[in-house]
Amino acid sequence: MHKPTKFNTPASPFNKFTLLYHFAVLFALVFLPLSAPAQQDTGVITGRVMNQATGRYLANAVVTVDGTDLRALTDDLGAYRIASLAPGDYTVRAAYTDLDSATTPVTVAAGQTATADFGLTSNVYHLEAFTVSSEREGAAKALQDQRFASTMKNIVAADAFGNMVDGNVGELMKKLPGVAIDYNGGEDPTQIRIRGMDPQMASITLDGNPIASGGGGTSRALDLKSFAVQNIETIEVNFAPTPDQSANSMGGSVNFKTKNAFAQKGRRVRIDGNLSINTSAFDVEKTPGGNRTPDRKIKPGFMFQYTEAFGSVRPIGVSIVANFFQKYRQNNNYNVPYSFNLTAEENGIASKSSDGTVGNVRWTEVGAATERRNLNINLDWKLSDNTSVFLRTGYTQDVGIGQYSHAFQVEAGTHLGAVVSGSNTHPASNFEQIVGMNSTARAYSKLENENTKLWNVAIGAQHKFGRFEIDYDAYVSQSKSDRDPSENFEVRTLQNGINLSVYGVSGQADGKIYQTGTSGSIDNLPEQTYLDVSKYKNLGIWQDFNYGSDDQMGAKFNVSFPLTVSNRAGTTSFPVKIKTGASFNQQKRDTKRYWKEIRLTGDSAQSAFGTAAEPTVQQFADTTYGNTWRGFDLAVPQWISPYSVYDYFRANPGQFYDRRVEFGNKGNYLPESEFGREKSGDKQARERVFAGYIMATANVSNLTVLAGVRYEATWLTGWGNIYLRAERSAEDPYGAGGRFDVVTPGGQYYRWDIERPYELAELQYRAATRDYNYDKIFPNLQLKYDITPNLIARASFTTGIGRPRLEDVVWIGNDDIVPSFKLIRRPNPDLVPQTYNLYQARLEYYFKKYGSATVSVFYQPYKNYIMSTDHYEPYTFSSEEGAEMTELWKVSQNENVGDGRNYGVELSYQQRLGFIASWLDRVEFYASISICDPKAKYPWRASAATSIDDEAAEEFNSRPPEWKDVPLNDIKRRFGTAALSYKGSKFGASVTAMWTDDYARSVDSTTLAETRYAENIRLDFSMNYKLSRHWQAYFDWRNFNDVPDERTIFDRTAGYYEAGMVVNVGVRADF
Structure with missing residues (x-):
């Protein structure tokens, strides 16, 4: 296995900062006399x-x-x-x-x-009207800022896009070159990708400071759904981050700049009222949803914005944005939950000609009504001509106001071969159909209502002392997820022992289910009992979700001053701007798990189903939904009402068995009980980053040179709980003579499993802490050359890292054992950050009147690239009968697999078409395309049989891997945008096409089969009409061609997501 590059482990950062200090002193001694x-x-x-x-x-x-x-x-x-x-x-x-x-x-x-x-x-x-002027001005500002920036970046002004109803910042960013958007099966942007990279690898800041995100989760990616855009002035996408920006920018960096009242003269007020519609639930009347009673799916929204500067001697600027918005989204999802059972060929590597079977398929519909409340208040106070202070505050809350899902799943017990019935021959189970015996049908009804709060505060100042400019600020930000268990649970039931076939598995959610006889023939079908809800059993309530908080806090300090550098004779001189500073950031992620499995058995002491007192499932049938759903032409049994089951549980808790603490199977049940799962899910991670930098920007005639260096030292600490009996064995710790003997009278722990179960369970765990440290220096060089006033060439060399997930590097706990799949999920605390060098060049041409054309090329080699890998280990465990068994189980974890690289080209063009004819001056065309080719070296091993002896296990583990080129997981390789817009004095409209080529979402590490996202083109349309000087009406239609997200394995459907189209209508006034 590849050994990752070793990083320095800093005891203190000040040894490296001493080097930076000496460099700064040397620089001053050389240049200050000049x-x-x-x-x-x-x-x-x-x-x-x-x-x-x-x-x-x-x-x-x-x-x-x-x-x-x-x-x-x-x-x-x-x-x-x-x-x-x-x-x-x-x-x-x-x-x-x-x-x-x-x-x-x-x-x-x-x-x-x-x-x-x-x-x-x-x-x-x-x-033009004031509102149209605002949009035109925003587009001009973005172009001007980009043109005269000393670094390689793309900029978008929020005012350039008028119809921003739901405040999702992704709606702005998806039109930028080099930026792609993830939708994750819905119609709302969720994450951003710069040059197609994993969203976790992008550095996202608000006014230069990190933003809290993902409360209760483990991802570093910013959740766009929890971040409001109404207070944003401009967005900067930095393809070549400078030394004063975070080095954690393997996927680029993005900075959101908030509004400043001093940036304008006079007062500005905006009022916006709107309605949001989803075409999959386009009902004027009340219809079933995620609430107890039907409700309306057309949702309202309102936004108020006020900006003004008061006074002239010591002015105070105020910017206030308040936003209230509701929306309803409908999502239909058809997928193969556990992938295909591929029969590998060519020494274990799968191909399009590989044969195999599908073990199960699942249909899901999701309806989600949510509400956002957002308030931002920014204050600026100019104390003097040389000193100003500022305060930035923001609060956003997203709550579910009726989110539900229905799912139906078919699992094949055993697969039949070809079935002959009369003159007809029905094929055997393959990738196109399931011909199953002893199958199981499962029905799910789920309520899932989020409650996420995000707030941030930053306070700082700016000073000018002669040639010196000083700025500093301190900030704190928190994202917190705190769900109500009574509004977040799933009801499950099943019918097993029936013969079910599914034809059209690889279709687009159009498969058909047949209940057959023992022959598997669909010619003479028996009674379709899988549609009879009274035949279902094993009813239970499941609750499994993470909650917690993500906290960011820190401060930064910057000093800059200009120099005029000249030779000794004074005949040649050029200006140089020196900038240096330091920063500190602490991120604390607190993750907890809420887990309950409550079975309706008729007796709280009886864990098995089917007792005489167990009520029939039919009494909980949902009279509102019946046996219907919106998204699929598929017959299903009557749905179970989650509210009815939960109400029955609250009224009759004695009829439900709750797996709170279980000590059975020689202690192996404890980690799988409510106590064990919540105990292992209680984790904390703290990451502290101390950074310093120095950089110089010199202007020599038409050449601008930016050079500098950054140092970062990182300390991580993790806290968690370790289960002391992680390894299964034949010994029973709770039996007679065991360490925790609960059966021998007079013993220390006698009857603790009954009388003091939680105290006994606590003894099986211990708190643990893990530390993880590293540091690195990052050089940076960027060039800009004005070939002509309108033609600019840029080049850069930058370095940085991609940090691992917090859960991986500070993981405390045990393997996540999944016996039904013989799978071990294992975090990897030995991961080190990925490192990269990035070489870029770009040519920019700015048209005389308005517009630009750019072409960029880049090459980015990586080291220590992190990928999800699978390997096999012999796993010894005790069966239910107590027999000791050894099998070869798959271990899945992230690893530093080795080296990789990404290179590509980006093209963009933006111009008003007045150069063709004067009457086209109000028509603007924009297009961009990004192409890259990311690959990595992957250490591959062929799979082995599951039942092995010690000798076979030793041989397998000693087998050297083969290094193969595989596509990097989850990177979009080719994507682009084209837009045509008209902005007139009365009427404006635009149509935008966003194209994404197919790409590998994941790669099976055993067969190297790729799960790919299918190519798609999404179309957006918007228009506005001036009602008066200040008022306008608008219409916004997203994904109006109703394109789904589709995942395939060798052109076979592995996931199909269809969400309908989003329509927003409203009126807006600007004063």
Whole structure:
């Protein structure tokens, strides 16, 4: 097996920071003597640049002095400063994308500061409504910021997209080049991928600070569903992160910048009212859903936004965003839960010609009504010309207001061969059909209502002391999941011992079920008892969900100052900006598990089903849903009402058996009981990252050079519980003479299994802690060259890491044993971070009036790449009869499998079509495409028989692996976007197509069979109409071609998700 690269284990970060300190001192000693001293016989010009029509101050506007080489870019508040001007009269010019340039005369006096403010405009802003102007201005801002950035990034302004009803930030980002969106079977974006990479590998920040996400889970990926966009001003996607950004950016980095009232002049108010509709549940009347009684599926929404700066001497800026939104989503899901049983060929490697069977299929419909409440308040206070302070706050709560699911599953007991009936021959079980004997039909009814709260607070300040600029802030953020058990449970029941065949397994949810006789023939069918709910049994309530919190807190400090570097003779000089700083972040993930299995047996002391007192399943039949569902043309029995079962349980707890604590099977049942599962699910992880950096940005004629280095030291600590009897053996610890003898009178633990079960169970576990540390230095070099005023070339070399999941590296606990599949799920605490080098080049051309065309290439080799792997180990256990057995079981875990690489190309084009004809000036075309080819070396071993002896097990474990090229899991290889939009003075509309090629979602480590997402194109349409100067109506239609997500294995359906289309209608006013 590949051994991962060793990382440094820091006892303290200060040894590395000493190196950075000496580097900074050396840099200052070399360059400070070369900087030209301030001249008292020169003057300064300062001012601000704004859009005269909208009152918004413009960042990155270009301000030049005619007849000189002097140039300045405005900051985020539209301010600029040009120094070292000899006394005299000058003409100062300001320019900005999509606006007419302007000039103004200025007289400069020695030792004085002159002021020149600009109000840029364009005829189009006088002609259009305020709301349309806002969208046009947002698009121009994004293009301007991207053009004059010293690094390789893409920027989108939130104002560029008018119809943002549900506030999901993914709706903005899915139109960016190099960015792909995961929908996970629904119509709402859930995660982002930069260049198709795993969402966990992207660094996501809010105003430069980490964001809490995933309360109760283990993923590092930001859940877009819990992050509101209404308070966002711009989104920056950094393909080449700079040294002042996190090195955990193997999949790129994204920064969301929130609104600042100082960025505009005057007051801005927006009011928005809307309705959300899902076409899969397009019912005006009340219909069945996830509540006890039918409800309406058309949901309302409201948003209020207020921004204003008060005062002129010491102004205070206020930005308030309040949002209330409800939605209903309908999802139909058809899948093969446990994959195909592939008959491997070619030395154990599967291919399209491989034969095999399907063990089970499952149909699921999900209806989810949710509600979001969001409030953001940002305050800015300018204490003086050189000092300002700020406060950023946000609160978002997502709650389920009626989420349910129905599922029906068929499991084949044994598979029949070909069936001959008269003149007809029915094929044997294969990938297209199940011909099953002694089968099981399972019915599920589930309620699942989320309750997630996300809040964040950041406070900081900015200072200017002469040439020095200092900024610092501290922040705290928490995401918390806290579900109500009475609203989150599943009711299950089954009918077994029947013969069920399913034909059309590989279809798109159009398979048919037949209950057959012992011959398997479908010609003369017996009574279809699988449709009779009265024949079902084994009714029970299952609850299994994680909850907990994710906390982020920290601070950062930055100092920057300009230098003018010149040679000794003073004949050549160029400006250099030095920036250095440090940061600290602590993330704490607290995960708990809620688990209950409550069986309706008729007797709380009886674990077996079928007692005389057990009520019939039929009495809990759902009279609201009956035997119908929305998504499938498939006959099913009458559904069970989860509310009826839960109410019966609350009224008659004595008729239910609760697996709270079980000591049977020589202690092997304890980890599988309620106590054991919750005990092992109680985990905490704390990750602390201390970082420092130094970087310099130099402008030499048309060349901009950014160089720097970053250091990060990481400490992780995990807490959890270990079950002391992890290894099964023939000894019974609770029997006579056992360590915890509960049967011998007078013993220390006599009858504890009955009288003191929880105390006895606690003795089987011990608390444990694990520490994990590493550090690394990350060099960074980026170049920008202005070939012409409109043609820019960029190149970069950056380095970084991809951190493992928190659960893997600080795992405390035991293997997750799944006896029914002879499977051991095992975290891997020996994982180390993945590392990468990223080489990039990009050519950008900006059209004279508006628009751009770019082409980018990149090459990214990885080391220590993490993939999910399977291998086999001999596993010794005791059977129910007490006999000791050894079998070869599959062990699934993440590993640093070795090296990999990704390379590709990205193309984008954006332009108004007025260059074709003047009447097309309001029509804009946008297109982008990303192509990559990610692969890794994988250590593959052929599978072995399950029943083996010690000699065979030793031979298997010593067998060297074969290294094979496999596609990297879960990376989208090819995707693109095309959009055509029209923005007129009265009417606006756009249509967007988003294409994703097929890609490998997972790879079976034994057969190398790939589960692939099928190629798809999703189409969105939106339009708006001006009702008056301030009011407009809008219509938004997502995925109007109703394209599903489909997963296949060798072109055979392994998962099929269809969710309907989302339609939003509303009115909006801007003042």
